Amino acid sequence: MLAIGEFSRLTHLSIRTLRRYHEAGLLVPATVDPATGYRSYGADQIPTAQVIHRLRDLDVPLADVRRILEAPDPAARGALVAEHLRRLEAELERTRGAVASLRRLLAPDPAPVHVEVRAVPATTVAAVEGDVGVDDVLAWYAGAMAELDAVVEDGDGAPGGLYDNALFEEGRGHVLVHRPTARPPRRGRVHPVTLPAVELAVATHTGPHDDIDVTYGEVGAWVVANALAVAGPVRETYLVGPRDTADPAAWRTEIGWPVFGVGER
Amino acid sequence: MLAIGEFSRLTHLSIRTLRRYHEAGLLVPATVDPATGYRSYGADQIPTAQVIHRLRDLDVPLADVRRILEAPDPAARGALVAEHLRRLEAELERTRGAVASLRRLLAPDPAPVHVEVRAVPATTVAAVEGDVGVDDVLAWYAGAMAELDAVVEDGDGAPGGLYDNALFEEGRGHVLVHRPTARPPRRGRVHPVTLPAVELAVATHTGPHDDIDVTYGEVGAWVVANALAVAGPVRETYLVGPRDTADPAAWRTEIGWPVFGVGER
DNA sequence: GTTGGACCCTCCCCCTGCGAGAGGGTGCAC
DNA sequence: GTGCACCCTCTCGCAGGGGGAGGGTCCAAC
Known part of the structure; x- marks a missing residue:
């Protein structure tokens, strides 16, 4: 039996951390003296401590570590670990994107953004809509667009999306993705929707x-400078997107802010 | 001038977060109404907000973000950012290592570790020593070993290190790296040190x-099972290390715990 | 037998970077 | 003047610890 100090030396986990893991039910000492509260660990708990150490190195939350340790068999354990490695992979991808974007942001002379107001008539489109959390929006979008593509054969124009402000402000909001078509079908989640006519302050984003x-910031600044008010969800139109080319630098996205009060200044 | 809500929409930073950035001096509103406390932002603050957003996406601490924003010229800014990207790179490397190690730890049938006790006589070596934080130990080691190699021409044996327990327990401790040689020189940080004779419980780590x-855990368990006590810093000997081969799988490191009370059982 | 020191215990506050909510003031349109 | 959107400050919560206070326990040396 090992006192907590010895166990700490053997595992390179601090005494404090071991106590916390006990409290969290992650690594319960083999015995605890009921009179003194002294913790005793068995040498066979060292490998468990090391697995926890590795998982924490990967920033796996304690709750998930517990779930992994409680997995009934090595296969289930492996699956849970693999799940986390995938999460890590995604995180890595996100980081890569942020680094690249930071580099572009700090790069000299960004191309100026051209903003103009355009009247858009009411349009009937095939749409999928739902309430989505901001973290899930990419996955949701991919699913919705795939369904849309499967159902709409005669699309005539670039697909688009409408994003409620609440999505950004409260982390959750209404999202609608659509494809324009002459005869919008009704199948599964896909159904016809008539987008109302609006005045849009539009700019095209490349990349x-x-x-x-x-x-977005450029459009917003322009809108403010021109004394307009915003009315309704932002509209994005994917002129050139991942469905058209694998090269993100070639993507072209039209951003439209519904406004009113044009030309007051 | 933009109210905090508008600015929030334009930058996709929550109102709460903007207030926090104000409080932290990161992004101070252009004006604050002294009567109501209402914050107003200028459209020219949007790019700054976006840079902060990117940096935070990379988990750059707010204090460092401020330092970057306060940099006098773009070159200094770029240097600070590059510094953080390097940190990120290192972090990534660490994560890769942890993933690989986790995989090995979960892999079936690890090779059993052979532990034995060996009497080691007092040895005089050329050494570099210092008090090091656990996070800096790798960098410190690299520098110390480079200096040692530059000064010791006639080394006769594998280099090694002595690591005080405090390094692991308190995050900071005494470290000594050395190379055995017949005539230890005294130059720069390098000086002769006589390592005392000890009984070492040794095992060889491969990989x-x-x-x-x-x-370490195996040696510790063995020491406990054989009713020994530990006396003094752990000794590592780099039989095959990064100086010998670039393939970490081929590394061989001898781990020695100074013990006494041998053979009580 | 007692004293010192190493070791262990619990409890509480501190850190970062937010989110959530309470409780209250402000600005503007109808 | 009444509702509503918007803004303010304040406090509390989170993970995953670090740090320290204040006190009990064990063991060997004197």
Whole structure:
């Protein structure tokens, strides 16, 4: 039996951390003296401590570590670990994007953004809509667009999306993706929707979506400078997107802010 | 002038977060109404907000973000950012190591570790020593070993290190790296040191150092099982290390715990 | 037998970077 | 003047610890 100090030396986990893991039910000492509260660990708990150490190195939350340790068999354990490695992979991808975007943002002379107001008539489109959390929006979008593509054969124009402000402000909001078509079908989640006529302050964003908030900022500043007010969800139109080319630098996205009060200044 | 809500929409930073950035001095509103406390932002602050957003996406601490924003010229800014990207790179490398190590730890049938006790006589070596934080130990080691190699021409044996327990327990401790040689020189940080004679419980670890705590655990368990006590800093000897081969899988590191009370059982 | 020191215990506050909510003031349109 | 959107400050919560206070326990040396 090992006192907590010895166990700490053997595992390179601090005494404090071991106590916390006990409290969290992650690594319960083999015995605890009921009179003194002294913790004793068995040498056979060292490998468990090391697995926890590795998982924490990977920033796996304690709750998930517990789930992994409680897995009934090595296969289930492996599956849970693999799941986390995938999460890590995604995180890595996100980081790569942020780095690239930071580099572009700090690069000299960004191309100026051209903003103009355009009247858009009411349009009937085939759409999929739902309430989505901001973290899930990419996955949701991919699913919705795939369904849309499967159902709409005679699309005539670039697909687009409408994003409620609440999505950005409260982390959750209404999202609608659509494809324009002459006869919008009704199948599965796909159904016809008539988008109302609006005046749109539009600008076109070129490049990956990591940078899209820059163009958003430009449009917003323009709208403010021209004394307009915003009315309704932002509209994006994917003129050239991942369905058209694998090169994000070639993507072209039209950003439209519904406005009113044009030309007051 | 933009109210905080509008600015929030334009930058996709929550109102709460903007207030926090104000409080932290990161992004101070252009004006604050002294009567109501209402914050107003200028459209020219949008790019700054976006840079902060990118940096935070990369988990750059707010204090460092401020330092970057306060940099006098773009060149200095770029240097600071590059510094952080390097940190990120290192982090990534660490993560890769942890993943690989986790995989090995979960892999079936690890090779059993052979532990034995060996009497080591007092030895005089050329050494570099210092008090080091656990996070800096790798960098410190690299520098110390380079200096040692530059000064010791006639080394006769594998280099090694002595690591105080405090390094692991308190995050900071005494470290000594050395090369055995017949005539230890005294130059720069290098000086002769006589390592005392000890009984060492030794085991050899094969593979990258990401896994070394596993072997540590084995040695520790063996020491406990054989009713020995530990006396003095752990000794490592780099039989085959990064100086010998670039393939970490081929590394061989001898781990020695100074013990006494041998053979009580 | 007691004293010193190493070791262990619990409890509480601190850190970062937010999110959530309470409780209250402000600005503007109808 | 009444509702509503918007803004303010304040406090509390989170993970995953670090740091320290204040006190009990064990063991060997004197």
